[in-house]
Amino acid sequence: MTDNTVVLDEEGYLLNLQDWTPELANQLAQDVEVELTDAHWEIIYLLRDFYTEFEVSPAMRPLVKAVSKKLGAEKGRSIYLMTLFPGSPPKLAAKIAGLPKPANCL
Amino acid sequence: MQYTLLITGSPYQSKACHTALRFIRAALNKYPDSIKGVFFYEDAVLIGNQTAQPPRDEVNLTKAWQDIAEQHKIPLYLCIAAAVRRGIINESESRRYELEQHTLAEYFQLEGLGTLVDLMNTTNKIIQFR
Amino acid sequence: MKHTLIHLNSSPYSSLACKEGLDFALVLATFEQPVDLCLSGAALAILTDNQNPTAEQGKNLHKLLDGLEFYDIENIFIEKHHSWLSNQPTWQGIQLLNEAEWQTMFSQYQQVFRF
Numbered sequence: 001m002t003d004n005t006v007v008l009d010e011e012g013y014l015l016n017l018q019d020w021t022p023e024l025a026n027q028l029a030q031d032v033e034v035e036l037t038d039a040h041w042e043i044i045y046l047l048r049d050f051y052t053e054f055e056v057s058p059a060m061r062p063l064v065k066a067v068s069k070k071l072g073a074e075k076g077r078s079i080y081l082m083t084l085f086p087g088s089p090p091k092l093a094a095k096i097a098g099l100p101k102p103a104n105c106l
Numbered sequence: 107m108q109y110t111l112l113i114t115g116s117p118y119q120s121k122a123c124h125t126a127l128r129f130i131r132a133a134l135n136k137y138p139d140s141i142k143g144v145f146f147y148e149d150a151v152l153i154g155n156q157t158a159q160p161p162r163d164e165v166n167l168t169k170a171w172q173d174i175a176e177q178h179k180i181p182l183y184l185c186i187a188a189a190v191r192r193g194i195i196n197e198s199e200s201r202r203y204e205l206e207q208h209t210l211a212e213y214f215q216l217e218g219l220g221t222l223v224d225l226m227n228t229t230n231k232i233i234q235f236r
Numbered sequence: 237m238k239h240t241l242i243h244l245n246s247s248p249y250s251s252l253a254c255k256e257g258l259d260f261a262l263v264l265a266t267f268e269q270p271v272d273l274c275l276s277g278a279a280l281a282i283l284t285d286n287q288n289p290t291a292e293q294g295k296n297l298h299k300l301l302d303g304l305e306f307y308d309i310e311n312i313f314i315e316k317h318h319s320w321l322s323n324q325p326t327w328q329g330i331q332l333l334n335e336a337e338w339q340t341m342f343s344q345y346q347q348v349f350r351f
Contacts, residue, residue, distance in 0.1 A: 050306075054300050061306075062262075062265075062303070065305075069306075
Protein backbone atom coordinates (compact mmCIF):
# COMPACT_ATOMS: atom_id res chain seq x y z
CA MET A 1 0.00 0.00 0.00
CA THR A 2 1.00 3.57 -0.58
CA ASP A 3 2.44 5.52 2.30
CA ASN A 4 -0.43 7.31 4.03
CA THR A 5 1.48 10.55 4.54
CA VAL A 6 1.41 11.20 0.78
CA VAL A 7 -1.94 12.53 -0.30
CA LEU A 8 -3.52 11.24 -3.48
CA ASP A 9 -6.70 12.50 -5.08
CA GLU A 10 -9.83 10.39 -5.63
CA GLU A 11 -8.35 8.84 -8.75
CA GLY A 12 -4.90 8.16 -7.36
CA TYR A 13 -3.07 11.19 -8.77
CA LEU A 14 -0.67 13.07 -6.51
CA LEU A 15 -2.27 16.13 -4.94
CA ASN A 16 1.06 17.78 -4.28
CA LEU A 17 3.42 17.30 -7.22
CA GLN A 18 6.46 17.98 -5.03
CA ASP A 19 5.73 14.80 -3.05
CA TRP A 20 6.96 12.60 -5.91
CA THR A 21 10.00 10.38 -5.42
CA PRO A 22 11.19 7.34 -7.37
CA GLU A 23 10.28 5.18 -4.36
CA LEU A 24 6.77 6.59 -4.45
CA ALA A 25 6.58 5.79 -8.17
CA ASN A 26 7.38 2.17 -7.30
CA GLN A 27 4.59 2.11 -4.73
CA LEU A 28 2.10 3.76 -7.08
CA ALA A 29 3.01 1.24 -9.76
CA GLN A 30 2.61 -1.69 -7.36
CA ASP A 31 -0.86 -0.42 -6.45
CA VAL A 32 -1.88 -0.87 -10.09
CA GLU A 33 0.15 -4.08 -10.52
CA VAL A 34 2.79 -2.71 -12.84
CA GLU A 35 6.40 -3.80 -12.31
CA LEU A 36 8.67 -0.89 -13.22
CA THR A 37 11.57 -1.78 -15.52
CA ASP A 38 14.17 0.45 -17.19
CA ALA A 39 11.79 0.74 -20.14
CA HIS A 40 9.16 2.20 -17.79
CA TRP A 41 11.60 4.55 -16.11
CA GLU A 42 12.74 6.19 -19.33
CA ILE A 43 9.09 6.99 -20.14
CA ILE A 44 8.46 8.24 -16.59
CA TYR A 45 11.41 10.62 -16.71
CA LEU A 46 10.50 11.71 -20.23
CA LEU A 47 7.01 12.56 -18.99
CA ARG A 48 8.38 14.50 -16.02
CA ASP A 49 10.70 16.43 -18.35
CA PHE A 50 7.77 17.11 -20.69
CA TYR A 51 5.74 18.54 -17.82
CA THR A 52 8.61 20.63 -16.48
CA GLU A 53 9.31 21.97 -19.93
CA PHE A 54 5.76 22.70 -21.14
CA GLU A 55 3.58 22.71 -17.97
CA VAL A 56 1.11 20.27 -19.44
CA SER A 57 0.48 16.53 -19.13
CA PRO A 58 0.42 15.15 -22.66
CA ALA A 59 -2.43 13.09 -24.12
CA MET A 60 -1.63 10.03 -26.25
CA ARG A 61 -0.67 11.71 -29.51
CA PRO A 62 1.80 14.27 -28.16
CA LEU A 63 3.21 11.61 -25.82
CA VAL A 64 3.87 9.30 -28.76
CA LYS A 65 5.53 12.13 -30.68
CA ALA A 66 7.68 13.12 -27.72
CA VAL A 67 8.79 9.51 -27.15
CA SER A 68 9.54 9.16 -30.84
CA LYS A 69 11.66 12.31 -30.84
CA LYS A 70 13.59 11.55 -27.64
CA LEU A 71 13.83 7.76 -27.63
CA GLY A 72 13.48 6.87 -31.30
CA ALA A 73 10.69 5.87 -33.66
CA GLU A 74 10.79 2.24 -32.49
CA LYS A 75 9.48 3.28 -29.06
CA GLY A 76 7.35 6.15 -30.34
CA ARG A 77 4.36 3.95 -31.03
CA SER A 78 1.15 3.68 -29.02
CA ILE A 79 1.34 -0.12 -29.07
CA TYR A 80 4.73 0.01 -27.32
CA LEU A 81 3.41 2.38 -24.66
CA MET A 82 0.33 0.18 -24.20
CA THR A 83 2.52 -2.79 -23.31
CA LEU A 84 4.29 -0.74 -20.61
CA PHE A 85 1.29 1.15 -19.28
CA PRO A 86 -1.81 -0.89 -20.13
CA GLY A 87 -5.21 0.73 -20.60
CA SER A 88 -4.52 4.41 -21.09
CA PRO A 89 -0.75 5.02 -21.21
CA PRO A 90 -0.98 8.82 -20.80
CA LYS A 91 -3.16 8.50 -17.70
CA LEU A 92 -1.38 5.57 -16.06
CA ALA A 93 2.11 6.89 -16.77
CA ALA A 94 1.15 10.38 -15.55
CA LYS A 95 -0.16 8.85 -12.33
CA ILE A 96 3.06 6.93 -11.69
CA ALA A 97 5.21 9.89 -12.75
CA GLY A 98 3.43 12.12 -10.25
CA LEU A 99 1.89 14.47 -12.83
CA PRO A 100 -1.63 15.89 -13.00
CA LYS A 101 -4.16 13.83 -14.91
CA PRO A 102 -3.96 14.75 -18.62
CA ALA A 103 -6.87 17.08 -19.36
CA ASN A 104 -9.49 16.13 -21.93
CA CYS A 105 -7.99 12.70 -22.23
CA LEU A 106 -10.89 10.58 -23.37
CA MET B 107 -28.15 23.47 -42.82
CA GLN B 108 -27.47 22.89 -39.11
CA TYR B 109 -25.59 25.13 -36.72
CA THR B 110 -23.82 24.60 -33.43
CA LEU B 111 -23.68 27.47 -30.97
CA LEU B 112 -20.51 27.97 -28.92
CA ILE B 113 -21.01 30.39 -26.04
CA THR B 114 -17.92 31.56 -24.15
CA GLY B 115 -18.98 34.86 -22.56
CA SER B 116 -19.88 34.97 -18.87
CA PRO B 117 -23.60 35.32 -18.14
CA TYR B 118 -22.69 38.14 -15.74
CA GLN B 119 -19.84 39.98 -17.46
CA SER B 120 -21.20 39.83 -20.99
CA LYS B 121 -24.39 39.55 -22.98
CA ALA B 122 -23.19 36.43 -24.82
CA CYS B 123 -25.76 34.08 -23.25
CA HIS B 124 -28.54 36.64 -23.77
CA THR B 125 -27.69 37.31 -27.41
CA ALA B 126 -27.34 33.61 -28.15
CA LEU B 127 -30.76 33.07 -26.63
CA ARG B 128 -32.31 35.66 -28.95
CA PHE B 129 -30.49 34.08 -31.88
CA ILE B 130 -31.59 30.53 -31.10
CA ARG B 131 -35.23 31.59 -30.63
CA ALA B 132 -35.22 33.37 -33.99
CA ALA B 133 -33.47 30.46 -35.71
CA LEU B 134 -35.77 27.80 -34.28
CA ASN B 135 -38.82 29.88 -35.01
CA LYS B 136 -37.98 29.95 -38.68
CA TYR B 137 -36.13 26.64 -39.07
CA PRO B 138 -37.05 24.21 -36.27
CA ASP B 139 -34.16 21.81 -37.03
CA SER B 140 -31.47 24.40 -37.56
CA ILE B 141 -29.62 23.98 -34.24
CA LYS B 142 -27.97 20.68 -33.35
CA GLY B 143 -26.56 21.63 -29.97
CA VAL B 144 -25.26 24.40 -27.75
CA PHE B 145 -21.82 24.18 -26.12
CA PHE B 146 -20.87 26.45 -23.21
CA TYR B 147 -17.18 27.08 -22.53
CA GLU B 148 -15.10 29.44 -20.38
CA ASP B 149 -17.22 31.50 -17.94
CA ALA B 150 -20.37 30.73 -19.94
CA VAL B 151 -20.57 27.41 -18.04
CA LEU B 152 -21.83 29.41 -15.06
CA ILE B 153 -25.21 29.32 -16.84
CA GLY B 154 -25.55 25.74 -15.57
CA ASN B 155 -25.40 26.62 -11.87
CA GLN B 156 -28.71 25.56 -10.36
CA THR B 157 -28.03 27.33 -7.07
CA ALA B 158 -27.79 30.81 -8.63
CA GLN B 159 -30.80 32.94 -7.73
CA PRO B 160 -31.35 35.88 -10.06
CA PRO B 161 -33.42 38.77 -8.67
CA ARG B 162 -37.12 38.20 -9.32
CA ASP B 163 -37.43 41.26 -11.55
CA GLU B 164 -34.62 40.17 -13.89
CA VAL B 165 -34.52 37.56 -16.61
CA ASN B 166 -33.76 34.03 -15.38
CA LEU B 167 -31.24 33.02 -18.02
CA THR B 168 -30.73 29.48 -16.80
CA LYS B 169 -34.49 28.89 -16.89
CA ALA B 170 -34.75 30.47 -20.35
CA TRP B 171 -32.14 28.04 -21.70
CA GLN B 172 -33.82 25.11 -19.96
CA ASP B 173 -37.07 26.06 -21.69
CA ILE B 174 -35.30 25.97 -25.06
CA ALA B 175 -33.85 22.55 -24.27
CA GLU B 176 -37.20 21.19 -23.14
CA GLN B 177 -39.30 22.58 -25.98
CA HIS B 178 -36.93 21.89 -28.83
CA LYS B 179 -35.01 18.85 -27.50
CA ILE B 180 -31.71 20.64 -27.99
CA PRO B 181 -28.79 19.39 -25.88
CA LEU B 182 -27.00 21.95 -23.71
CA TYR B 183 -23.40 20.92 -23.09
CA LEU B 184 -21.01 22.46 -20.57
CA CYS B 185 -17.29 21.84 -20.96
CA ILE B 186 -16.57 19.51 -18.05
CA ALA B 187 -13.10 20.90 -17.26
CA ALA B 188 -14.32 24.51 -17.36
CA ALA B 189 -17.42 23.64 -15.31
CA VAL B 190 -15.76 21.56 -12.61
CA ARG B 191 -13.09 24.17 -11.91
CA ARG B 192 -15.95 26.71 -11.44
CA GLY B 193 -17.99 24.51 -9.12
CA ILE B 194 -20.62 23.35 -11.60
CA ILE B 195 -20.73 19.71 -10.57
CA ASN B 196 -23.09 16.87 -11.53
CA GLU B 197 -23.81 13.83 -9.40
CA SER B 198 -21.03 11.63 -10.74
CA GLU B 199 -18.41 14.39 -10.44
CA SER B 200 -19.69 15.07 -6.94
CA ARG B 201 -19.01 11.45 -6.00
CA ARG B 202 -15.65 11.51 -7.77
CA TYR B 203 -14.48 14.54 -5.79
CA GLU B 204 -16.14 13.23 -2.64
CA LEU B 205 -18.34 16.30 -2.29
CA GLU B 206 -21.64 16.52 -0.49
CA GLN B 207 -23.49 18.54 -3.09
CA HIS B 208 -23.98 18.87 -6.80
CA THR B 209 -24.87 22.09 -8.54
CA LEU B 210 -25.57 21.26 -12.18
CA ALA B 211 -28.96 22.52 -13.32
CA GLU B 212 -31.42 20.22 -15.07
CA TYR B 213 -31.18 19.96 -18.89
CA PHE B 214 -27.45 20.77 -18.85
CA GLN B 215 -24.82 18.04 -19.24
CA LEU B 216 -21.07 17.97 -18.66
CA GLU B 217 -19.04 16.85 -21.67
CA GLY B 218 -15.43 17.03 -22.82
CA LEU B 219 -14.29 19.39 -25.55
CA GLY B 220 -14.26 16.31 -27.79
CA THR B 221 -18.05 16.68 -27.95
CA LEU B 222 -17.55 20.16 -29.40
CA VAL B 223 -15.14 18.75 -32.00
CA ASP B 224 -17.78 16.17 -32.87
CA LEU B 225 -20.48 18.86 -33.25
CA MET B 226 -18.05 20.87 -35.33
CA ASN B 227 -17.67 18.00 -37.78
CA THR B 228 -21.34 17.14 -38.01
CA THR B 229 -22.83 20.63 -38.49
CA ASN B 230 -22.29 23.23 -41.18
CA LYS B 231 -21.18 26.07 -38.97
CA ILE B 232 -20.30 26.95 -35.40
CA ILE B 233 -21.31 30.40 -34.23
CA GLN B 234 -19.40 31.75 -31.24
CA PHE B 235 -21.00 34.20 -28.79
CA ARG B 236 -18.49 35.88 -26.52
CA MET C 237 -12.33 18.10 -42.14
CA LYS C 238 -12.46 21.74 -41.07
CA HIS C 239 -9.41 23.91 -40.73
CA THR C 240 -9.61 25.93 -37.52
CA LEU C 241 -7.94 29.15 -36.43
CA ILE C 242 -7.73 29.98 -32.72
CA HIS C 243 -7.28 33.73 -32.29
CA LEU C 244 -5.90 34.78 -28.90
CA ASN C 245 -6.39 38.44 -28.06
CA SER C 246 -6.60 38.42 -24.24
CA SER C 247 -3.89 38.98 -21.68
CA PRO C 248 -2.40 35.65 -20.56
CA TYR C 249 -2.43 36.69 -16.90
CA SER C 250 -5.64 38.74 -16.57
CA SER C 251 -8.07 35.88 -17.12
CA LEU C 252 -8.28 32.24 -18.10
CA ALA C 253 -9.16 33.15 -21.70
CA CYS C 254 -5.75 32.37 -23.23
CA LYS C 255 -5.40 29.21 -21.18
CA GLU C 256 -8.82 27.92 -22.19
CA GLY C 257 -8.27 28.97 -25.79
CA LEU C 258 -5.00 27.02 -25.88
CA ASP C 259 -6.66 24.05 -24.17
CA PHE C 260 -9.20 23.99 -26.98
CA ALA C 261 -6.41 24.15 -29.57
CA LEU C 262 -4.71 21.16 -27.91
CA VAL C 263 -7.95 19.18 -27.92
CA LEU C 264 -8.54 19.93 -31.60
CA ALA C 265 -5.01 18.78 -32.33
CA THR C 266 -5.44 15.67 -30.18
CA PHE C 267 -8.48 14.79 -32.29
CA GLU C 268 -6.32 15.27 -35.40
CA GLN C 269 -8.12 18.39 -36.54
CA PRO C 270 -5.88 20.87 -38.39
CA VAL C 271 -5.49 23.97 -36.20
CA ASP C 272 -3.41 27.15 -36.41
CA LEU C 273 -3.00 29.96 -33.90
CA CYS C 274 -2.79 33.70 -34.25
CA LEU C 275 -2.04 36.27 -31.58
CA SER C 276 -2.87 39.94 -31.24
CA GLY C 277 -3.36 42.59 -28.59
CA ALA C 278 -2.58 41.67 -25.00
CA ALA C 279 -2.11 38.01 -25.93
CA LEU C 280 1.20 38.91 -27.60
CA ALA C 281 2.65 39.00 -24.08
CA ILE C 282 2.77 35.20 -24.20
CA LEU C 283 5.67 35.47 -26.63
CA THR C 284 8.21 37.31 -24.50
CA ASP C 285 10.96 35.18 -23.00
CA ASN C 286 11.97 34.94 -19.35
CA GLN C 287 8.50 34.79 -17.87
CA ASN C 288 8.34 33.51 -14.35
CA PRO C 289 4.76 33.80 -13.09
CA THR C 290 3.87 32.79 -9.55
CA ALA C 291 1.05 30.32 -8.97
CA GLU C 292 -1.27 33.26 -8.20
CA GLN C 293 -0.39 34.94 -11.48
CA GLY C 294 -1.23 31.84 -13.50
CA LYS C 295 0.29 29.03 -15.49
CA ASN C 296 3.33 29.85 -17.59
CA LEU C 297 1.70 29.61 -21.02
CA HIS C 298 4.94 30.70 -22.71
CA LYS C 299 6.36 27.28 -21.87
CA LEU C 300 3.61 25.58 -23.84
CA LEU C 301 4.75 27.27 -27.08
CA ASP C 302 7.74 24.94 -27.36
CA GLY C 303 5.44 21.96 -26.78
CA LEU C 304 3.06 22.82 -29.63
CA GLU C 305 5.16 20.85 -32.11
CA PHE C 306 4.19 17.64 -30.30
CA TYR C 307 0.57 18.47 -31.06
CA ASP C 308 1.34 19.20 -34.73
CA ILE C 309 0.41 22.84 -34.22
CA GLU C 310 2.95 24.44 -36.50
CA ASN C 311 1.58 27.81 -37.54
CA ILE C 312 1.47 30.68 -35.06
CA PHE C 313 0.86 33.98 -36.80
CA ILE C 314 1.27 37.56 -35.65
CA GLU C 315 1.16 40.87 -37.50
CA LYS C 316 4.53 42.26 -38.48
CA HIS C 317 4.03 45.78 -37.18
CA HIS C 318 4.32 44.82 -33.52
CA SER C 319 7.77 46.28 -33.46
CA TRP C 320 8.01 46.41 -29.67
CA LEU C 321 8.37 42.65 -29.87
CA SER C 322 11.61 42.93 -31.81
CA ASN C 323 13.14 44.98 -28.99
CA GLN C 324 13.12 42.07 -26.59
CA PRO C 325 13.83 38.37 -26.70
CA THR C 326 10.74 36.49 -27.83
CA TRP C 327 9.75 33.01 -28.85
CA GLN C 328 11.15 32.29 -32.30
CA GLY C 329 8.51 29.99 -33.75
CA ILE C 330 6.16 32.73 -34.91
CA GLN C 331 5.39 33.65 -38.50
CA LEU C 332 5.14 37.35 -39.31
CA LEU C 333 2.40 38.55 -41.66
CA ASN C 334 2.01 41.96 -43.23
CA GLU C 335 -1.28 43.78 -42.91
CA ALA C 336 -2.79 42.37 -46.11
CA GLU C 337 -1.70 38.81 -45.30
CA TRP C 338 -3.08 39.15 -41.79
CA GLN C 339 -6.45 40.20 -43.12
CA THR C 340 -6.72 37.49 -45.76
CA MET C 341 -5.60 34.88 -43.21
CA PHE C 342 -8.97 34.96 -41.45
CA SER C 343 -10.88 33.99 -44.59
CA GLN C 344 -8.67 30.95 -45.16
CA TYR C 345 -10.22 28.97 -42.32
CA GLN C 346 -13.61 27.29 -42.11
CA GLN C 347 -13.88 28.56 -38.56
CA VAL C 348 -12.22 31.07 -36.28
CA PHE C 349 -12.62 31.08 -32.49
CA ARG C 350 -11.57 34.05 -30.37
CA PHE C 351 -10.37 33.97 -26.79
